[in-house]
Amino acid sequence: MKVRIACAAALLSSCGAFAQSGDLTPLAPVEEIRTAYPMGYPPGYSSRVVGTVYNNGGDAGTNTNGVALGTSSWGDEMDFSVGPWATAGTRLATTIRVWIQATCTAPPAPYDLLIDFWADANHDYNTDPMVTGTPLASLRVQGLTGTCGVQSGWDINLTGLPGGGVSIPSNAVFIQYRIVDPATTILRAPATVLLPVFGIGTVLVGQSSPSYFRDINADQVLNGGTPVIVGAGAGHEHRRTNATLNTNQRGRLLGDIPPPPIPPNTNLGAIPDAGLIHNNTIASGEVKWFGFSINGDATDAALHFLDVSSEGTGATNVSFGLYRPDGGLVAFDLDDGSASNAQLTFGVGRRDLVVDGRQYDGRDGQPSAGTYYLAVASGNATFADAFTVNNIGTDAGSLRLNFATNTNGATLAGSATPAGENLVDNGIVLAPGVGGTLTTVPRQDILWWKFTVCDSINSGGPNYLDVDLSGSTASADSEAFVFNSSGNLIASDDDSGSGLLSQLSFGNTGPRAPIGGGDAVSFAGQNGSLDPGTYYLAVGLFNTAELPSAATAGRFHLRSNSGSTLGVKSDMYTNVAVCPPPCGSADFNCDDDVGTDSDIEAFFACLGGNCPNPPCPNNADFNGDGDTGTDADIEAFFRVLAGGNC
Secondary structure, three states, rough: OOOOOOOOOOHHHHHHHHHOOOOOOOOOOOEEEEOOOOOOOOOOOOOOOOEEEEEOOOOOOOOOOEEEEOEHHHEEEEEEOOOOOOOOOEEEEEEEEEEEEEEOOOOOOOOOEEEEEEEEEEEEEOOOEEEOOOOEEEEEEEEEEEOEEEEEEEEEOOOOOOOOOOEOOOOEEEEEEEEOOOOOOOOOOOOOEEEEEEOOOOEOOOEEOOOOEEEEOOOOOOOOOOOOOOOOOOOOOOEEEEOOOOOEEOOOEEOOOOOOOOOOEEEEEEEEOOOEEEEEEEEOOOEEEEEEEEEOOOOOOOOOEEEEEEEOOOOOOOHHHHHHHOOEEEEEEEOOOOOOEEEEEEEEOOOOOOOOOEEEEEEOOOOOOOOEEEEEEEEOOOOEOOOOOEEOOOOOEEEEEEEEEOOOOOOOOOOOOOOOEEEEEEEEEOEEEEOOOEEEEEOOOOOOEEEEEEOOOOOOOOOEEEEEEOOOOOOOEEEEEEEEEEEEEOOOOOOOOOOOOEEEEEEOOOOOOOOOOOOOOOOOOOOOEEEEEEEEEEEEEOOOOOOOOHHHHHOOOOOOOOOOOOOOEEEEEEOOOOOOOOOOOOOOOOOOOOOOOOHHHHHHHHHHHOOOOOOOOOOOOOOOOOOOOOHHHHHHHHHHHHOOOO
């Protein structure tokens, strides 16, 4: 799903001023999401309805505009006056995600993160000090690490705290953060190595004022007062980018959400295997709701799918949010379809794309049988739990909803081959190979490379083809898969390369070092042979899973469960310098009837000097090696006749 946060045109000058203040660092282009727990509190378990109550670019890939703030002691408020906690009677926070960037040339030592939750009644940016009394909760998260040039989003599980989380008494909370040396309260120095990540612009769920706290003198006392506009400055530590532009700690807060009432909706009933098309209209600023059900699970294991799109809609731009009856957001999309059409795809893939859209590959999840509610909003809206839809656009016109499924038990159609924006075509791979480009793997998504081998690459021969991922982001935990042209998995690898990176090697048993250098381990043909033909390399981040029957009915299908967006670089190396001449055809007499007795007769007649007349191209040098009418030609003919390779 494509989500973007950017400065509006009217705010560009403000963004530029902020970035040039000397106290800020550009964001790293790669992101990873990890999990941690407060010291002394194991994760708890609960059947409560938990969802997002605040989100300022919390997901990987959703904060393309922002900066890293040059401090190791900072704070910001979360305001729930809008969103799913706006009218909640109680507010119990269960997970907080905090983004921290490592700007370094050597990996920093492990650090602890201190987090204090302050009630809104005990916090005021304009007073000195700006917090009083006792925090609602104080946490120490131990042994965190950083990877140079990477933003790490730490999911800190709060359910093991007394009461199952942090109880917040009002519509807002102020959160103080400190990066400290392990088991101390000493702020980590230098502060320019591990930095908090701040987003600039609109908060996706909830809201926040333009103010934040920056510990200028590093005394861990929150000195408030009239806000200072950017820059380090002197005196109090109430900071702003400018008077109005929101600059807030990048992150996310999850908590209990009381199930809201289901919005009024048009009931479309159960989706049949023949599909369903519903025509309607949508107005500027409008959200329309549609209820529907599926009679079976749309899962990989069941080989069932569910696709929903707005193809054929007259409105220029619409977006989708899919919800459970309890108000939990299942998935959303803005423009994965053609042009600015929305598309959601669940369960097993893969079905053809429309024009410049994404293929229907099931990447949005695996919903169970039951009832769901589809929000269709004008423009590129934002969707959150509790049936929350904000930032609705102004597009208007006709609306067409297209549903396709086989959840009633229909046979699954054949799979489309990978295509579209996530595929790079490397063509025929010849020596020394094809270099890759460092490309970010989208969250819960897969990157694909199509490539062709024109000569036999087998373990007993001299030829090899190696796939080297050592140029990827060092902290990435990649998984690599190779499918044949029928969509079946023929090889895979998790972390045989350097670090947790993948590596594949076919043909000659070597060993040989990576041609491009780097610290990948030697290649040794460990993944077997490749016959001449076209193949597809797929790379996802851990954990990525294939179908249980991937070797015989793989469908080019993979499911990524990773929330990270790290860079992957796929380099292919080979020693095949030229493609051998093409082999003859089993339709030797060119009568369009393949592999018959007459073809065998024609072949042996040709060996005797009586070959088919032009334009039939077949001749006695059947294997194209330059030697005519040899035993090798006869062997090649009968291999091809039996359906094998030349």
